[in-house]
Amino acid sequence: MNKNACRILKRNVGKAVSHYDMISDGDKILVGLSGGMDSMTLFWVLRERLARIPVNYQLFIVHIDPGFDGKFSRFLERSSNKTRHKIIVEYTDNGHVAHSSKNRQNPCFLCSRLRKKRIFEIAEDLGCTKIALGHNKDDIIETFFLNIFYSGVIRTMVPVQPFFQGKFRIIRPLSFVPKDVIRRFAKKMNFPVYPNSCPSAINSKRHSVRLLLEQLYRSNSKIKGNIFRAMGNVNTEYLL
Helix, strand or coil: CCCCHHHHHHHHHHHHHHHHHCCCCCEEEEEEEECCCCHHHHHHHHHHHHHHCCCEEEEEEEEEEEECCCCHHHHHHHHHHHHCCCEEEEECHHHHHHCCCCCCHHHHHHHHHHHHHHHHHHHHCHHHHHHHCCCCCCHHHHHHHHHHHHCCCCCCCCCCECCCCCCEEEEECCCCCCCCHHHHHHCCCCCCCCCCCCCCCCCCCCHHHHHHHHHHHHHHHHHHHHHHHHHCCCCCCHCC
């Protein structure tokens, strides 16, 4: 294992969880697994923390299959007897519906909305009040620029986000973790690779913004950190 990546991962997750008071003793947490390295890293670190911190919580693993190739779903089903955590795999046609001629919205928006709707329903059935998602530091920055470029609003996803008058809280323990750290960690851990089979994966607005930002990051190593700090250091007197 890349000890440096592991150390950075655990330290930054600890900082985020502590700073935003994400997890309390006795919590029942639904962990959304997409099949990517981010969500698999999230599950690993939340499970690993149980063995070394004085906070006890339950983890429930949920994967909503969008209806493409189903490879990750079958992997999870085979893995269900190897972990003490409950694994729920639900097959849907969300991806096909989102890309059909009947949908006049952005396919990513509709697919995400359908997936989140079902996750909230499953969380309620399980008695989970917290839903952990694998969004990382880079995702938060990309979302910030997506909203500026395509929605004309300054906002992004936040580390802790209440829904339905506080009935549920989405938590993002990887909020302080850079994507490259997750990539190095996942590679050293030999996490299985499941390429995104969504037809919009490489043609999305997010992908375009990511390429733009990566070019900026290569030009100056401080840019990513400066953007992230700026989102928590807003001078409203100099905004319209």
